[in-house]
Amino acid sequence: MATMHDVARLARVSVSTVSYVLTGTRPISQATRDKVLAAMAELDYQPNAMARGLASRRSRIVGLLMPMDERGLGATETAFVTGAAAAASAAGYHLVLSPVGVGDLDDLRRLASQRMLDGAVLMEVQVEDGRVAALQEAGVPLVLIGRTGDTTGLAYVDIDFEQTVRQAVEHLVGLGHRRIVYVNHSAATIAAGYGPAVRTRDAFVAAMSGHGLEPVMIPAEDSAAGGRAALTAALDQAPDLTAVLAMNENAIFGILGELAVRGLAVPHDVSVVSMVTSPQVAELATPALTAMTSPGSALGRMAVEALLRRLEDGGDDDHQRLLPCALEIRGSTGPAPRPTAAAGGGDTVPTRSGPPGT
Amino acid sequence: MATMHDVARLARVSVSTVSYVLTGTRPISQATRDKVLAAMAELDYQPNAMARGLASRRSRIVGLLMPMDERGLGATETAFVTGAAAAASAAGYHLVLSPVGVGDLDDLRRLASQRMLDGAVLMEVQVEDGRVAALQEAGVPLVLIGRTGDTTGLAYVDIDFEQTVRQAVEHLVGLGHRRIVYVNHSAATIAAGYGPAVRTRDAFVAAMSGHGLEPVMIPAEDSAAGGRAALTAALDQAPDLTAVLAMNENAIFGILGELAVRGLAVPHDVSVVSMVTSPQVAELATPALTAMTSPGSALGRMAVEALLRRLEDGGDDDHQRLLPCALEIRGSTGPAPRPTAAAGGGDTVPTRSGPPGT
DNA sequence: TTGAAAGCGCTAACAA
DNA sequence: TTGTTAGCGCTTTCAA
Numbered sequence: 001m002a003t004m005h006d007v008a009r010l011a012r013v014s015v016s017t018v019s020y021v022l023t024g025t026r027p028i029s030q031a032t033r034d035k036v037l038a039a040m041a042e043l044d045y046q047p048n049a050m051a052r053g054l055a056s057r058r059s060r061i062v063g064l065l066m067p068m069d070e071r072g073l074g075a076t077e078t079a080f081v082t083g084a085a086a087a088a089s090a091a092g093y094h095l096v097l098s099p100v101g102v103g104d105l106d107d108l109r110r111l112a113s114q115r116m117l118d119g120a121v122l123m124e125v126q127v128e129d130g131r132v133a134a135l136q137e138a139g140v141p142l143v144l145i146g147r148t149g150d151t152t153g154l155a156y157v158d159i160d161f162e163q164t165v166r167q168a169v170e171h172l173v174g175l176g177h178r179r180i181v182y183v184n185h186s187a188a189t190i191a192a193g194y195g196p197a198v199r200t201r202d203a204f205v206a207a208m209s210g211h212g213l214e215p216v217m218i219p220a221e222d223s224a225a226g227g228r229a230a231l232t233a234a235l236d237q238a239p240d241l242t243a244v245l246a247m248n249e250n251a252i253f254g255i256l257g258e259l260a261v262r263g264l265a266v267p268h269d270v271s272v273v274s275m276v277t278s279p280q281v282a283e284l285a286t287p288a289l290t291a292m293t294s295p296g297s298a299l300g301r302m303a304v305e306a307l308l309r310r311l312e313d314g315g316d317d318d319h320q321r322l323l324p325c326a327l328e329i330r331g332s333t334g335p336a337p338r339p340t341a342a343a344g345g346g347d348t349v350p351t352r353s354g355p356p357g358t
Numbered sequence: 359m360a361t362m363h364d365v366a367r368l369a370r371v372s373v374s375t376v377s378y379v380l381t382g383t384r385p386i387s388q389a390t391r392d393k394v395l396a397a398m399a400e401l402d403y404q405p406n407a408m409a410r411g412l413a414s415r416r417s418r419i420v421g422l423l424m425p426m427d428e429r430g431l432g433a434t435e436t437a438f439v440t441g442a443a444a445a446a447s448a449a450g451y452h453l454v455l456s457p458v459g460v461g462d463l464d465d466l467r468r469l470a471s472q473r474m475l476d477g478a479v480l481m482e483v484q485v486e487d488g489r490v491a492a493l494q495e496a497g498v499p500l501v502l503i504g505r506t507g508d509t510t511g512l513a514y515v516d517i518d519f520e521q522t523v524r525q526a527v528e529h530l531v532g533l534g535h536r537r538i539v540y541v542n543h544s545a546a547t548i549a550a551g552y553g554p555a556v557r558t559r560d561a562f563v564a565a566m567s568g569h570g571l572e573p574v575m576i577p578a579e580d581s582a583a584g585g586r587a588a589l590t591a592a593l594d595q596a597p598d599l600t601a602v603l604a605m606n607e608n609a610i611f612g613i614l615g616e617l618a619v620r621g622l623a624v625p626h627d628v629s630v631v632s633m634v635t636s637p638q639v640a641e642l643a644t645p646a647l648t649a650m651t652s653p654g655s656a657l658g659r660m661a662v663e664a665l666l667r668r669l670e671d672g673g674d675d676d677h678q679r680l681l682p683c684a685l686e687i688r689g690s691t692g693p694a695p696r697p698t699a700a701a702g703g704g705d706t707v708p709t710r711s712g713p714p715g716t
Numbered sequence: 717t718t719g720a721a722a723g724c725g726c727t728a729a730c731a732a
Numbered sequence: 733t734t735g736t737t738a739g740c741g742c743t744t745t746c747a748a
Contacts, residue, residue: 019728050725
């Protein structure tokens with residue numbers, strides 16, 4: 001393996017000249033540069049990453065920190081990872097994947113103190129997330145995917161849940177739906193302050209109220225069984241429902257199954273919209289799901305790009321950016337059925353008509 | 359940030375003693391060790407990863423190399439990643455995620471020459487995979503997830519497709535099925551020599567022949583639409599089919615949809631087995647899919663562990679290990695229907711009965 | 717059982 | 733525009 005010394009000797013220049021050719025931190029005459037480049041090519045020279053990192057105090061490595069609690073990653077989280085990896089790689093950085101949960105603060109501090117990471121992207125951020133403070137104290141620049149409760153001074157990218165929910169509700173209202181049930185994550189998850197669950201809940205209340213409609217919400221465990229139970233509960237609470245909006249990617253197939261069992265056709269009797277979903281998953285259902293497609297890999301990419309920008313510029317701009325999910329209309333939504341032979345009696349009267357279309 | 363010097367000074371020993379306490383490469387008296395450890399604790403000392411890497415020529419970083427061509431990772435591949443990350447982290451190593459496809463050989467060589475990786479795990483290995491040679495030439499120890507055509511001298515972990523297919527076929531034959539169709543990946547994928555597609559194809563032929571049955575196989579594009587088309591083709595070719603075995607995780611929901619459209623009930627009319635699937639995906643279907651559950655995260659873990667073993671022991675044992683998928687019986691398989699009112703006329707007569715049960 | 721000191725391969729003053 | 737050289741923080745010989 002050729003070193004910088006070898007290159008310098010072959011090119012008949014000093015090591016520092018070789019170094020400066022590489023880093024571009026000082027002007028080099030064209031002639032010298034050519035000599036050096038030729039020598040590099042001839043020796044097939046590649047700078048040693050560790051030596052460079054030690055001398056420059058910059059490893060060119062960024063961390064992607066994700067909790068590994070549950071049953072692996074969903075499609076959306078996986079997209080964060082691939083998007084981040086691609087962005088880092090494109091910028092000549094390396095991305096290390098570190099499974100550090102909210103509980104492993106000591107591990108995280110240890111990791112940060114090793115000075116291996118120039119910066120970090122935090123996934124699955126909690127409303128109260130000790131990892132943020134731990135990294136800040138260690139002086140590790142960071143960008144969140146998601147948001148903590150207090151975001152002052154923090155850089156993050158996140159899904160624009162407010163906008164996403166509003167758009168989903170508008171789609172349904174535009175189709176004439178009035179009785180819309182929102183199936184969220186589990187009560188425990190909401191209570192734990194999981195951002196997406198909390199924000200969509202609030203956004204749903206706001207969106208429905210804006211249309212003069214009552215916001216009916218049901219929590220569901222993250223499983224098909226949870227979805228079944230949620231639909232049952234939903235029909236108990238709102239027998240005249242004509243549309244379901246579901247945040248819970250795991251529950252939604254249970255919802256569809258339970259609808260089928262009850263002889264309720266999608267979208268003829270009940271329209272279904274899946275929130276924050278990947279197209280792959282939406283396509284699995286029959287009919288394919290109308291869904292709010294999450295900008296997963298874009299978020300991963302943007303998080304890394306924001307991080308690198310602040311590493312290179314030394315810039316301290318708090319990059320805070322929200323991306324809405326995109327409404328992709330497939331087969332699971334349609335006009336609201338005429339309110340003739342609904343299951344039970346409607347217990348709420350819409351106070352006004354929605355807009356004509358979407 | 360405290361350095362080794364600080365620790366040495368505080369403990370009133372030399373730096374080398376501190377280093378030896380850390381690495382354990384030479385005996386240290388208990389008294390000295392205690393002094394050093396106390397000083398480390400007091401200073402909250404963490405060794406600098408770059409300095410250590412430069413001096414020891416071992417970065418404690420391993421690479422997970424995955425192509426990023428297609429539409430992201432499936433659930434199985436994601437499990438590789440999380441399993442590998444967990445294993446690396448547990449062993450005190452770091453895992454860098456590098457999107458290097460079979461086409462990016464130059465990128466790969468560059469990466470390898472940077473001496474940043476102590477070793478690498480290769481994902482989505484092709485039958486002919488230039489990355490293997492590139493890494494070997496660069497002197498980077500590697501372990502494959504999957505297999506190349508010629509595996510002599512290579513370390514790998516992979517799914518035992520032969521065993522997996524055999525078990526799936528036996529499950530169906532045990533239920534009385536005789537007319538079983540195998541839905542594979544696309545013809546192009548098979549032609550490209552994608553290992554799982556080729557190996558399951560061969561294994562299916564062998565397993566069916568072993569039961570004296572005709573192996574009917576249909577390729578399918580990796581999408582719901584592909585699955586629909588495949589089922590149509592399958593019914594053309596074998597109108598009397600009673601079971602479908604599907605390798606293609608994306609196609610299978612299309613198959614289910616098309617079965618429903620045609621009024622064929624699962625499992626009453628047609629049994630369906632999904633191969634190399636994650637439980638999460640299997641649970642999404644209604645009824646939940648009987649599936650061969652892939653040992654995804656175990657494979658990722660084993661690959662990293664095998665790699666680290668060979669890094670630490672310097673051992674050159676070619677770790678070659680196959681793990682079968684586990685049959686998980688859910689609701690999509692049942693006894694074969696009585697061969698009374700099948701769609702068309704059977705064009706193959708089973709030559710003997712299968713075993714009684716499974 | 718311990719210490720002194722020579723690197724590891726690079727970056728970045730400092731000097732010319 | 734280029735060269736000299738002192739580190740970066742650690743590992744590991746060599747010597748005691």
